[in-house]
Amino acid sequence: MPKPKKIQKTPKKLVKKTRLVRPALEPLVLRTLRGMKDILPEDQPYWDQIRRTSERLSRDWGFFRIDTPLLEFSNLFARSIGEGTDIVEKEMYTFTTRGGDKVALRPELTAGNCRAYIQHGMNILPKPVKLFSSGPVYRYDRPQEGRYREHYQINFDAFGELDPILDAQVIQVAHRLIQSLGIKTFQIQVNSIGCADCRKDYRDLLISYLESKKNKLCQDCRSRMENNPLRVLDCKEDKCAQAVAGAPQSIDHLCEECRTHFRNLLEYLDELDLPYIINPRLVRGLDYYTKTVFEIWSGSEEGKKNALGGGGRYDKLIKNMGGEDTPAIGFALGVERLILEMKRVQAKPYRAPKPRVFLAQLGSLAKKKSLRLFSELEKNGIMAAESFGRGSLKSQLKSASRLGVEITLILGQKETLDGTVIVKNMITGVQETVSVEKLVDIIKKKLKTDSVVVHHITQGM
Numbered sequence: 001m002p003k004p005k006k007i008q009k010t011p012k013k014l015v016k017k018t019r020l021v022r023p024a025l026e027p028l029v030l031r032t033l034r035g036m037k038d039i040l041p042e043d044q045p046y047w048d049q050i051r052r053t054s055e056r057l058s059r060d061w062g063f064f065r066i067d068t069p070l071l072e073f074s075n076l077f078a079r080s081i082g083e084g085t086d087i088v089e090k091e092m093y094t095f096t097t098r099g100g101d102k103v104a105l106r107p108e109l110t111a112g113n114c115r116a117y118i119q120h121g122m123n124i125l126p127k128p129v130k131l132f133s134s135g136p137v138y139r140y141d142r143p144q145e146g147r148y149r150e151h152y153q154i155n156f157d158a159f160g161e162l163d164p165i166l167d168a169q170v171i172q173v174a175h176r177l178i179q180s181l182g183i184k185t186f187q188i189q190v191n192s193i194g195c196a197d198c199r200k201d202y203r204d205l206l207i208s209y210l211e212s213k214k215n216k217l218c219q220d221c222r223s224r225m226e227n228n229p230l231r232v233l234d235c236k237e238d239k240c241a242q243a244v245a246g247a248p249q250s251i252d253h254l255c256e257e258c259r260t261h262f263r264n265l266l267e268y269l270d271e272l273d274l275p276y277i278i279n280p281r282l283v284r285g286l287d288y289y290t291k292t293v294f295e296i297w298s299g300s301e302e303g304k305k306n307a308l309g310g311g312g313r314y315d316k317l318i319k320n321m322g323g324e325d326t327p328a329i330g331f332a333l334g335v336e337r338l339i340l341e342m343k344r345v346q347a348k349p350y351r352a353p354k355p356r357v358f359l360a361q362l363g364s365l366a367k368k369k370s371l372r373l374f375s376e377l378e379k380n381g382i383m384a385a386e387s388f389g390r391g392s393l394k395s396q397l398k399s400a401s402r403l404g405v406e407i408t409l410i411l412g413q414k415e416t417l418d419g420t421v422i423v424k425n426m427i428t429g430v431q432e433t434v435s436v437e438k439l440v441d442i443i444k445k446k447l448k449t450d451s452v453v454v455h456h457i458t459q460g461m
């Protein structure tokens with residue numbers, strides 16, 4: 001018999017060295033990132049109301065839904081929104097993918113829509129091409145009430161029409177949307193920042209004015225003066241607002257074409273009886289705008305006013321991106337801001353239809369059968385509630401009356417074997433036994449619902 005091999009012992013020193021050292025687990029941080037939030041079920045009626053209203057209005061005004069990715073190449077935003085803007089300079093979530101692409105979370109929706117317009121050759125479609133979109137956008141801003149790092153926007157864009165009648169129509173859509181949400185008091189501000197031609201002279205004029213006020217401007221505005229002087233006009237700092245009070249105004253320096261465009265827009269707005277004010281300091285924070293710009297402000301009397309949305313023309317954007325020369329106009333509304341305002345003015349959120357029937361079951365066989373019965377009711381448009389996990393009839397009936405249903409269906413062992421169901425009228429307490437085959441018709445009659453509940457499936461915002 002061969003001698004058993006001597007098992008060599010691992011030297012103690014080595015054992016110590018090779019022992020698995022578990023890395024300490026980073027503690028789970030059980031909260032959302034700063035500036036981001038969960039939208040809980042109790043807030044969903046407001047979101048539903050905005051989703052439903054904007055989808056209905058987009059259809060009524062001939063805007064077709066488009067959804068684009070949350071991520072795009074980062075230079076799409078840098079080139080369209082502008083290198084010198086706050087959004088691009090300070091607020092973009094930019095990173096490099098494993099494949100080496102430089103990408104960014106979209107800080108707004110228009111740039112992606114323009115990219116899609118060019119990519120999918122929408123220029124061959126009858127004009128105007130009207131697109132509607134909604135969804136989250138990302139800006140690494142300093143969070144506060146109504147200002148988030150992830151917020152949602154409702155966005156309308158119309159491509160291929162130069163006529164200011166479209167500017168008026170787009171402002172009308174924004175007005176209708178806000179009004180349809182139950183917000184009655186708000187202010188539309190309009191301005192024209194001209195085209196590349198007239199803006200050049202205006203820009204020079206503005207820079208020389210700003211030079212004379214340089215030491216009264218904030219640090220940001222001093223650097224804005226060089227690369228984005230128009231932005232100095234809407235700086236929120238008090239000292240800057242005072243310093244620019246006497247600054248030349250773009251509407252006094254428009255070329256003939258831009259002046260006529262603006263005058264016609266105002267005439268259309270008058271024709272529509274849309275109240276507006278001309279705000280000569282309104283410039284918007286994105287570089288792509290030309291001619292018409294507008295914003296809509298909430299009308300809270302307590303002093304704190306919020307921008308509910310804004311937009312304008314971007315006649316050169318598609319061309320600058322490499323597409324055909326295509327005039328365009330659009331606007332975006334901030335969903336969270338709309339909800340804040342809806343709550344402030346106590347506007348009614350959407351009330352989803354509630355179940356009018358409760359399905360109770362007793363015993364294991366009935367429990368099994370009730371799953372199928374529930375599905376039958378649903379297929380026939382009868383919205384029912386249940387608590388299949390509960391065994392006691394008493395607790396199920398308690399749930400039914402807490403929900404305020406009109407009818408409770410009771411399926412016990414006997415009924416299951418007989419192919420029947422007990423139908424209990426929760427208001428009178430009267431019960432009757434009916435056959436399963438006739439159940440749907442009987443309930444429909446009882447609820448007097450010829451109109452079957454339609455389940456709307458709305459796409460996630």
Ligand code: AMP
Nearest residue numbers: 146147148151307308309310332334337
């Ligand atoms: P903008 O294109 O930047 O004017 O954004 C359009 C609208 O989105 C604004 O008028 C606001 O209602 C809303 N909005 C913009 N930034 C934020 C933010 N950081 N948090 C919440 N809402 C925002």
